[in-house]
Amino acid sequence: MQAQIITIGDELLIGQVVDTNSAFMAEQLNSYGIELNEIVSVHDNAEQIISALEDALGRVDVVLLTGGLGPTNDDITKLTLCRFFSTRLVENEEVKKHISELYAYRPEVFNRLTATQWQVPENALILPNSVGSAPLMVWTIEKDGRKQWVCSMPGVPYEMEIAMREQILPYLSRQMGAQAHIVHRTVIVYGIPESKLALQIADWEKALPKSMHLAYLPKDGIVRLRLSAYSGVTDEEVEAQIQKLLPLLGDSVLATQDLPLEVLVGAELKRRRQTISTAESCTGGKLAVLLNRHAGSSEFYKGSVVAYANEVKENVLGVREQTLSEYGAVSEQTVREMAQGVKQLLQTDYAIATSGIAGPSGGTEQKPVGTVWIAVATPQKTEAQCFHFGKLRDKNTDRATLAALVKLLKILQSE
Amino acid sequence: MQAQIITIGDELLIGQVVDTNSAFMAEQLNSYGIELNEIVSVHDNAEQIISALEDALGRVDVVLLTGGLGPTNDDITKLTLCRFFSTRLVENEEVKKHISELYAYRPEVFNRLTATQWQVPENALILPNSVGSAPLMVWTIEKDGRKQWVCSMPGVPYEMEIAMREQILPYLSRQMGAQAHIVHRTVIVYGIPESKLALQIADWEKALPKSMHLAYLPKDGIVRLRLSAYSGVTDEEVEAQIQKLLPLLGDSVLATQDLPLEVLVGAELKRRRQTISTAESCTGGKLAVLLNRHAGSSEFYKGSVVAYANEVKENVLGVREQTLSEYGAVSEQTVREMAQGVKQLLQTDYAIATSGIAGPSGGTEQKPVGTVWIAVATPQKTEAQCFHFGKLRDKNTDRATLAALVKLLKILQSE
Numbered sequence: 008m009q010a011q012i013i014t015i016g017d018e019l020l021i022g023q024v025v026d027t028n029s030a031f032m033a034e035q036l037n038s039y040g041i042e043l044n045e046i047v048s049v050h051d052n053a054e055q056i057i058s059a060l061e062d063a064l065g066r067v068d069v070v071l072l073t074g075g076l077g078p079t080n081d082d083i084t085k086l087t088l089c090r091f092f093s094t095r096l097v098e099n100e101e102v103k104k105h106i107s108e109l110y111a112y113r114p115e116v117f118n119r120l121t122a123t124q125w126q127v128p129e130n131a132l133i134l135p136n137s138v139g140s141a142p143l144m145v146w147t148i149e150k151d152g153r154k155q156w157v158c159s160m161p162g163v164p165y166e167m168e169i170a171m172r173e174q175i176l177p178y179l180s181r182q183m184g185a186q187a188h189i190v191h192r193t194v195i196v197y198g199i200p201e202s203k204l205a206l207q208i209a210d211w212e213k214a215l216p217k218s219m220h221l222a223y224l225p226k227d228g229i230v231r232l233r234l235s236a237y238s239g240v241t242d243e244e245v246e247a248q249i250q251k252l253l254p255l256l257g258d259s260v261l262a263t264q265d266l267p268l269e270v271l272v273g274a275e276l277k278r279r280r281q282t283i284s285t286a287e288s289c290t291g292g293k294l295a296v297l298l299n300r301h302a303g304s305s306e307f308y309k310g311s312v313v314a315y316a317n318e319v320k321e322n323v324l325g326v327r328e329q330t331l332s333e334y335g336a337v338s339e340q341t342v343r344e345m346a347q348g349v350k351q352l353l354q355t356d357y358a359i360a361t362s363g364i365a366g367p368s369g370g371t372e373q374k375p376v377g378t379v380w381i382a383v384a385t386p387q388k389t390e391a392q393c394f395h396f397g398k399l400r401d402k403n404t405d406r407a408t409l410a411a412l413v414k415l416l417k418i419l420q421s422e
Numbered sequence: 423m424q425a426q427i428i429t430i431g432d433e434l435l436i437g438q439v440v441d442t443n444s445a446f447m448a449e450q451l452n453s454y455g456i457e458l459n460e461i462v463s464v465h466d467n468a469e470q471i472i473s474a475l476e477d478a479l480g481r482v483d484v485v486l487l488t489g490g491l492g493p494t495n496d497d498i499t500k501l502t503l504c505r506f507f508s509t510r511l512v513e514n515e516e517v518k519k520h521i522s523e524l525y526a527y528r529p530e531v532f533n534r535l536t537a538t539q540w541q542v543p544e545n546a547l548i549l550p551n552s553v554g555s556a557p558l559m560v561w562t563i564e565k566d567g568r569k570q571w572v573c574s575m576p577g578v579p580y581e582m583e584i585a586m587r588e589q590i591l592p593y594l595s596r597q598m599g600a601q602a603h604i605v606h607r608t609v610i611v612y613g614i615p616e617s618k619l620a621l622q623i624a625d626w627e628k629a630l631p632k633s634m635h636l637a638y639l640p641k642d643g644i645v646r647l648r649l650s651a652y653s654g655v656t657d658e659e660v661e662a663q664i665q666k667l668l669p670l671l672g673d674s675v676l677a678t679q680d681l682p683l684e685v686l687v688g689a690e691l692k693r694r695r696q697t698i699s700t701a702e703s704c705t706g707g708k709l710a711v712l713l714n715r716h717a718g719s720s721e722f723y724k725g726s727v728v729a730y731a732n733e734v735k736e737n738v739l740g741v742r743e744q745t746l747s748e749y750g751a752v753s754e755q756t757v758r759e760m761a762q763g764v765k766q767l768l769q770t771d772y773a774i775a776t777s778g779i780a781g782p783s784g785g786t787e788q789k790p791v792g793t794v795w796i797a798v799a800t801p802q803k804t805e806a807q808c809f810h811f812g813k814l815r816d817k818n819t820d821r822a823t824l825a826a827l828v829k830l831l832k833i834l835q836s837e
Contacts (some may be wrong), residue, residue: 018639020458021606022449023648023680025442029463034437043435045470048444048461051637055460078617079638080627121617138812163640165817191436202493202536212495222466223494224433225578233438265438292710295728299706302782302815304730310738311728313710319725319768323738353734367717397553400717402580 008183010036011063012046015056015074015084016162019048028073028167035171039180040189041069051075053087060091060157064148068155069179074162076141078123085144088159089128092146096126099133099142106140134174139166143174147182156182190236190245193265196256197413201225204232208255215248216240227402227409231265261416268412269297275419276307281356281386283415285311286324286349288336289363289379293408309353314345324348337362337374339382339391346384346391358384359411366400379407383415390418423598425451426478427461430471430489430499431577434463443488443582450586454595455604456484466490468502475506475572479563483570484594489577491556493538500559503574504543507561511541514548514557521555549589554581558589562597571597605651605660608680611671612828616640619647623670630663631655642817642824646680676831683827684712690834691722696771696801698830700726701739701764703751704778704794708823724768729760739763752777752789754797754806761799761806773799774826781815794822798830805833 012032018024029046036043044067049055056075063070075084089096103125110121124140127133134143141161148155156179160170196204201223205212212221218240224231232252236245253260262271276283285294295311298304312323317336320326325348326341334340342362350358363379370376377396382389394410396403427447433439444461451458459482464470471490478485490499504510518540525536539555542548549558556576563570571594575585611619616638620627627636633655639646647667651660668675677686691698700709710726713719727738732751735741740763741756749755757777765773778794785791792811797804809825811818 017637018648019445020448020461021452021650022445022447022458023639023646024641025440025445026461027440030434030437030440032437033435037436044465045474046435046441046461046463050459059460077638077640079620081635081637165812165814205494220496222432222496223492224438225492226439231438233433235436291714292707292726292728295707296711299728299730300816309731310734311707311726311730312738313707313714313726313728315714315720315726316724316768322769323725323727323767352738353731354737397580399580401715 008041008069009044009067010041010069010071011044011067013056013059013063013070013072014046014048014162015051015072016048017051017081019074020050028162028164031164031168032071032073032171035176036071037189037191039176041179041183042189051081051083053083053090056084056087057091064155064157070155070157071175072157072159073167076159076161078121078140084159085126085128088131088144088146088157092128092130094128094130097129099125099127101135102127102133102142105135109138109140134170134178136161136166136170137173138169139163141166143170145175145178154182190240190242191265192234192245192249193263194232194234194249194252194256194260195262195265195268196230196232196259197228197261198259199230199256201230204230208232208252211248211252211255216244219245219248227406229261229409229413233265261413267297268409268416270301272412272416272419273298273301273304273307275416276357277303282307282309282354283357283359284309284349284353284355286320286345286358286360287311287313288315288320288345288361289365290361290404290408290411291315291365293404294359294361294411297408297412309355312349312352320345324352335374337364337378337380339380339393342380342382343384343389343391346382346389350384356386357415359415360384361407361411363394363396363403363407365403365407366398377403379403379410381407381411381414383411383418385418385422390414423456423484424459424482425456425484425486426459426482428471428474428478428485428487429461429463429577430466430487431463432466432496434489435465443577443579446579446583447486447488447586450591451486452604452606454591456594456598457604466496466498468498468505471499471502472506479570479572485570485572486590487572487574488582491574491576493536493555499574500541500543503546503559503561503572507543507545509543509545512544514540514542516550517542517548517557520550524553524555549585549593551576551581551585552588553584554578556581558585560590560593569597605655605657606680607649607660607664608678609647609649609664609667609671609675610677610680610683611645611647611674612643612676614645614671614674616645619645623647623667626663626667626670631659634660634663642821644676644824644828648680676828682712683824683831685716687827687831687834688713688716688719688722690831691772692718697722697724697769698772698774699724699764699768699770701735701760701773701775702726702728703730703735703760703776704780705776705819705823705826706730706780708819709774709776709826712823712827724770727764727767735760739767750789752779752793752795754795754808757795757797758799758804758806761797761804765799771801772830774830775799776822776826778809778811778818778822780818780822781813792818794818794825796822796826796829798826798833800833800837805829
């Protein structure tokens with residue numbers, strides 16, 4: 008089964024909003040064994056929506072639309088779909104009841120504009136939207152014994168996510184019956200540039216069966232190697248290829264699961280019942296956000312001190328005045344004292360500290376923009392390392408955050 | 423002038439990567455007065471790339487491609503474009519020299535795979551990629567007195583961003599000459615649901631000239647109202663409409679510029695030469711990251727304590743044990759003491775504190791998941807407020823972060 012996504016909204020095409028919906032939907036479709044053919048983003052424009060829809064129906068089995076379902080004048084998806092499917096809007100009592108319950112505590116939302124939300128296309132299947140007022144609409148097209156589906160969802164990311172998980176995918180899954188099995192396996196590699204990596208595993212890659220496909224997904228010094236098998240291949244056959252690959256990569260392998268690094272770190276700390284804290288200057292809290300991002304993080308993460316000003320490094324983390332004046336804030340000595348300081352202050356087993364020149368200004372000849380010191384304090388020792396990233400502020404703090412997590416993970420794995 | 427974006431990469435269509443490039447490019451095109459017609463994401467597949475390119479050339483003047491320019495086997499954009507433009511690859515000495523300088527300190531990158539990077543299509547204009555090895559390629563198509571351009575850039579976001587800013591857009595701009603002037607003005611509104619807002623300004627919206635278009639961009643309780651004028655309209659005419667709109671919105675207007683809230687907060691604090699710190703439980707450092715995200719933030723932002731564990735609230739921020747045991751960590755009393763504690767500890771003029779139940783677990787009948795207390799301490803007083811968000815962890819911490827910034831901004835604006 009093949010799918011196409013059409014995201015609708017002027018805001019996407021003037022760059023005010025990043026389309027995060029498509030990646031979520033793509034990943035979900037993939038896990039259901041539905042291959043995504045293409046993603047198209049169009050304006051809130053009836054002709055463009057219909058043209059994209061016609062194109063898609065010429066190619067795929069399922070068309071998923073998001074966006075343009077709000078109650079205001081620039082939202083025209085519902086009316087456009089009525090035109091496309093030659094139908095009219097009718098009041099739907101169930102949707103009305105749902106919306107009245109949803110906004111029971113917000114009577115101000117009830118007015119004539121919201122009322123348009125319980126007007127639904129007469130010939131569409133309406134699925135419940137448990138968290139919003141825009142109805143989920145599904146049309147089934149049957150022609151020459153072949154079935155196609157058009158599903159329309161809100162563009163608000165969390166409404167769309169719940170709609171996909173709770174309604175659209177289970178519905179499509181029931182319609183599809185059994186499907187071809189897709190297998191993806193990912194190996195996360197650190198410290199080898201993509202081009203060198205490709206040489207290192209060239210013979211293995213060349214010998215892969217035709218039914219398997221390897222993709223290199225590099226980002227910030229990490230390469231995710233993704234091996235995919237689209238049909239008729241068993242999990243075991245894919246696993247056998249992975250087992251041949253691993254020895255070629257040696258200790259550059261960070262993980263053999265496609266999980267975020269902070270999840271791998273968290274799992275390792277939870278297993279040992281140990282805790283962590285961070286002391287952050289240039290990363291400014293990004294390590295903290297990652298470490299407490301997932302549910303259950305309070306089992307291993309206790310807290311952080313973002314020590315942006317030097318006086319905070321001194322007064323809160325206990326970095327010595329002499330260290331700061333003699334070596335500067337971006338130095339091995341300072342970052343070591345920051346890590347040890349936060350570890351003691353927050354009473355944790357491990358601690359990470361970062362201090363660097365994120366840019367765009369503040370660089371010197373000795374310490375150019377992009378210079379970052381990272382320290383990891385463990386129950387036994389403190390390790391520090393200097394990195395040189397680039398000139399871009401956001402990029403530098405992202406890369407420092409990632410480098411710090413990699414450093415910690417490597418230490419945890421080696422212990 | 424109209425444009426189309428084609429982003430290329432299997433990783434986009436299985437959801438491993440969010441396409442942030444398109445939003446960046448869209449925003450840049452917009453600022454140059456180039457209207458973006460559509461965004462299409464396709465696989466690393468020659469037939470699909472060519473079909474998307476043919477489609478686009480049937481509709482627009484400029485086609486921008488990103489992705490598929492890496493040195494590995496799954497990257498086929500360059501060869502596909504050679505096929506499309508009936509040309510062959512030739513060695514380019516300048517590109518070779520640039521790459522050898524770029525990797526002067528990383529000799530391991532030099533090997534036969536990287537060498538493919540200085541093979542470029544013979545009939546393309548090659549523009550320099552100052553930060554990476556993939557060349558920027560531009561083709562000009564002239565037919566019946568009409569010109570079209572096809573530009574291919576790397577998919578790595580920061581390489582693409584620099585390519586757009588430094589090369590592609592200046593190049594296109596020179597080709598285009600004078601263009602129609604596009605004006606966008608944005609008003610940021612807080613506290614009015616989209617549907618109510620639409621009613622409140624319906625008469626004004628209806629009376630807008632045909633040359634202007636209003637869009638509602640709601641996100642997390644904030645609505646950005648964007649008024650656009652596409653041709654022949656002066657800045658003054660758009661401004662006059664904005665001046666009519668503002669009185670209809672009263673004190674719901676947060677800003678009349680399309681800037682992130684943290685930038686508005688930072689500008690206000692810098693103007694007063696005052697400083698801020700944060701004490702974060704449920705937001706876990708997200709306020710810190712926003713406040714120090716932009717260059718120059720050290721002028722007003724000193725640091726944060728992420729107090730995830732209660733002992734950190736007590737030992738570092740000085741929240742009283744009795745407060746925690748009597749009222750709990752998610753309470754007005756605790757969040758007030760957190761704000762006052764961090765303000766004193768970090769010696770700042772203002773402080774924000776957050777404590778809430780982000781979920782998915784940890785909720786009770788009295789304090790369900792989504793309950794968040796936020797306090798803002800000012801030089802004069804401390805204000806606290808309780809919010810009830812939803813059931814989704816990520817969403818809750820994002821909304822709490824935003825609500826805290828809005829609360830601070832409102833207080834700063836009212837002083």
